[in-house]
Amino acid sequence: MTDSFKYEKDASNIVTVTMDMRGSVNAINDEFIEAMRSTLTKLQAEENLAGVVITSAKKTFIAGGDLNDLVAAQPGEEQGVFVRTEGIKALLRQIEKLPVPVVAAINGAALGGGLEVCLCCNHRIAVDSRAVLLGLPEVGLGLLPGGGGVVRLTSLLGFEKAFPFLIEGKKLGPAPALAAGLIHETVATQDELLPRAKAWILENPSSAVQAWDVKGFKIPGGGEENPAIRQGIVFAAAGLQKKTRGLLPAPEMILDIMVETLRVDLDTALRIESRQFAQLVTTPEAKNMINAFFFQMNQVAGGQSRPKGFEPNTVSRLGILGGGMMGQGIAMSAAMVGIDVVIKDVTMESAEKAKAYSEKGLAKLVQKGRMKEAAAAEVLARIKPSVSDSDLQGCDFIIEAVFENVELKHSLTKSTESCLAEGGVWASNTSTLPITALSTASSKPANFIGMHFFSPVDRMPLVEIICGAETSEETLAKAFDLTRQLKKTPIVVNDSPGFYTSRTISTPIQEAAQLMAEGVNAVRVESVGKSVGWPVGPLALQDEVSQKLSLDIIDAQISMGLRKTEDDPTPQGTALMRCLLNEHKRGGRVHGGGYYEYSESGKQIWPGLRDLYFKEDVDSAVSDQDIRDRLLFRPVIESLVCLETGVLRTVADGNIGSIMGIGAPTWTGGYIQFVNTYGLVRFVERCRELESKYGKRFAPPQIAIDKARLGELFQ
Incomplete structure (x- = not known):
């Protein structure tokens, strides 16, 4: 045994395993694996064992997997990830194969791997406290629950009810978790938790077999043979494609595992889940999202940019x-x-x-x-x-x-x-x-x-x-x-005109206007723009911001001496907006219409754009890849310029700001992180290609050239 798990056997032959790992939280890492292995060995050797209670000495139950381990996994190391994942799952499978009832006594948050441990237990009891939160939010980090979460939750709740927890990462407090079937009961206070867990074991001495290990088990709601479930799978796949545009592998993999769970036995499904998890961990999308939504978010929210030496201040x-x-x-x-x-x-x-x-x-x-x-x-x-x-x-x-x-x-x-x-x-x-x-x-x-x-x-x-x-x-x-x-x-x-977010969000919509002014079909600009992964296309975004407001800002900055007309990087695009506003009264959605026409039945690209600007020879000469890169590289380059000139103080602020403030596609991990996974040398080369074809606004910033030469990343 190690000191990480406390092992206490009472007079009723019930063993309480209290997780108390080094550090502030319990996490599924090497320490956890060793402690769980030793604990299971001791439990399996016990004579007259009546039951097991698993609980935590920390404020949280288990915080989840160690993301440092996951982010370190590189392409080519998938087999190693698979073997490690299967090893952890083998331990969890041993928990549910114990010949006595096992209860999860949940005192705090059990998210990700924490809930996966709970799902291996025969009974789950939680304190009815705001500190308790349950869910499998891995999809928000570009991952999937790799410790059996997809398979067990689908088996527990059925395809339809498990869907929002797995695909959307939905999290619940104790009362709604009880209603949803994630847990079996709640207690009012921490003091009642362990006594109630032990009482349940004594009341249910024969409840040691998981439902899915009982012969003839059927998944709630039915399997794939159920027409309603089959239809739900089709709708789910179509909805995911529409939402992610194929740019986020995690939701698609989760859906695949859910479907496989309906088709095969539990152990086979768990192995499929491990294979998918191992493939996913090494993808750039997963690394980008872990980096942004965990590590850099913690840096930003944790006060990295707050000056030291000042007492916390509260506004009343x-x-x-x-x-x-x-x-x-x-x-x-x-x-x-x-x-x-x-x-x-x-x-x-x-x-x-x-x-x-x-x-x-x-x-x-x-x-x-x-x-x-x-x-x-x-x-x-x-x-x-x-x-x-x-x-x-x-x-x-x-x-x-x-x-x-x-x-x-x-x-x-x-x-x-x-x-x-x-x-x-x-x-x-x-x-x-x-x-x-x-x-x-x-x-x-x-x-x-x-x-x-x-x-x-x-x-x-x-x-x-x-x-x-x-x-x-x-x-x-x-x-x-x-x-x-x-x-x-x-x-x-x-300080600077537009700061970081406003000057960066304007670049793809400026580039979209420039593309149309050059002669590219507006419908194509919008379609390719959506494929980048923004919440809406650049033309729809400009309509929401309003062409009039964008032009007012440009004119105000010119009048204040903050910019010069001759320095406009996309002069044809600006002229296009002025023409639409002044000659066609199309200043944006709030002004009755802009690039789009709006009606009760929906919206469509204004046909006048084609009449005024479309040139078939230009449109056919510009590839979709060039359109995509022109739209995406503009805000990326602007972000690097902001970092280079000191407008941005940190890389983390740039990445989090671009995702949370101006809709940078989540798969990028933020506009600066995009450069890391695209490759610094490759990025500089592509910038120069675009510069030679479309102008100096695509010139690689010196900060990127220097990083590429030194073989460094933006961190």
């Missing part, structure tokens, strides 16, 4: 200037976490309308059963609509969220900055205007910062924090803390 009173789409979303997000909010607009009608947004959103949460009416009323009571500056007195933080007009923002700073409490912070929710320029109206520019929220604020998880030239480290720390208080993910960037 927040002022918001402007009750439009952004202001009302910030207000709801703040009130939801217990912050008192004053939302000020020019008329009480507008301010009340901003509060009504929260009222409507809270009512939906109540209707869906995600919030009690009393709690919703408490949240709503925290929001005070106002037209008076005096109501802002004593605010710890004021966020200005009016439209992108420098003069208006300056006037609000001058008139209301004095309302801040001592040491209070003024933030501008701007998406494009330089913070240093905006802070010139402030009497305390060290306390001035940018906080770029994303719409809709109450659902979008990212905040881009922008430091001006005089922003203090303490102000940055306070803005970072407020972002975390709002339960959002902060990235920190330095």
Whole structure:
């Protein structure tokens, strides 16, 4: 035995195995394997054994597999991954083959490998606590549950009910997990957990065989011979293809394993799962997603960019200037976490309308059963609509969220900055205007910062924090803390026109306009654009942003001396947008239509684009690969330029910001990580090919050339 698992046998001959591995959590790694192997050897040698309880001494049950091991696996090492996976599964199979009942006493989160261990037990009991969360979220990391999770959950719940847990990575708390069949019962307190587990063993001495090991076992809902299940499989495959466009291998592999589970015996299905897992782990998509959504997300959310030496700061009173789409979303997000909010607009009608947004959103949460009416009323009571500056007195933080007009923002700073409490912070929710320029109206520019929220604020998880030239480290720390208080993910960037996200998100839509202006079919541009893996095509995205707003931003930056007309990297594309806006009144969806026509029956590309710009000889001369690379390489190159020039402070901020803020395809792991898996040398060569054909905007940034020469990755 090792010290990792505590082994205690009581007077009733029930053994309690308490996992207490080195470090803060239990994880499925070499230490776990050795401890479990030793424990099973001892259990199998026990005489008069009545049952086994598996529990944890940590706050979590088991955190899952060790991702460091998984991300280290390289192409060509699949057989080694398979052998290791089969070895772990053999131990889990031994648990469910023990001749006595085994109970999982779940005291905390059991996600991924943690739930897979629980599924091997005959009975699962969880504490009814918010700390308990159950699920198989591996798909969100580009992986599949490799410890039997796909096979056992499909066998336990059936194809249809298991689908959202496996394909979508759905996670549940104790009560809904009980209703869904993931666990068998709950107890109210931690103190009741082990006594109840032991009592169940004594009440059920013959319940030592898993349902799928009983002769004649049938999967709930039926197997593939059931016409409804067959139809469900067809619909699931079609839905996945539409959603992932074939760019994410994990969901497709999970679906394959689920189907195989319906066809073959359990042990064969488990072996198929191991083969698929071993193939998946070494793919670039899996490595990219593990890197972004686990390692780099932990760096960003954990405070990598927060200045050290400042005590944590909590905002209790927040002022918001402007009750439009952004202001009302910030207000709801703040009130939801217990912050008192004053939302000020020019008329009480507008301010009340901003509060009504929260009222409507809270009512939906109540209707869906995600919030009690009393709690919703408490949240709503925290929001005070106002037209008076005096109501802002004593605010710890004021966020200005009016439209992108420098003069208006300056006037609000001058008139209301004095309302801040001592040491209070003024933030501008701007998406494009330089913070240093905006802070010139402030009497305390060290306390001035940018906080770029994303719409809709109450659902979008990212905040881009922008430091001006005089922003203090303490102000940055306070803005970072407020972002975390709002339960959002902060990235920190330095000042420039458009910062990181706005200047990067604009590049593929600019390139799409340039392609059409050159003569490429608009329908083809949109179709190839969707194949990159963005949530929507570049033309649809431009319509949502609105051509008018994009042109207004360009013109504002020109008037402020922040850019020159002659430096436009896609002049034909800009001219195309101006033509559509000025001559055809097509300024975007909110203006009645842009690249698309909109009707009650849906939307379609405006036929006028073909009449005005399509050139068959140009269209046929440009390959789909060139279109795809032109659209994808533009934001990648822009991200590298931001890193090279110091706009981005870290690679992690760039990757997380691109995925969570501007919809970078998840398979890339973020725009900078894309370069790592594409290959630095190959990336530089492809940039030069595109530059020679389409212009200097595709020139490889020097930072990429240097990394390629040194054989280094972006980390």
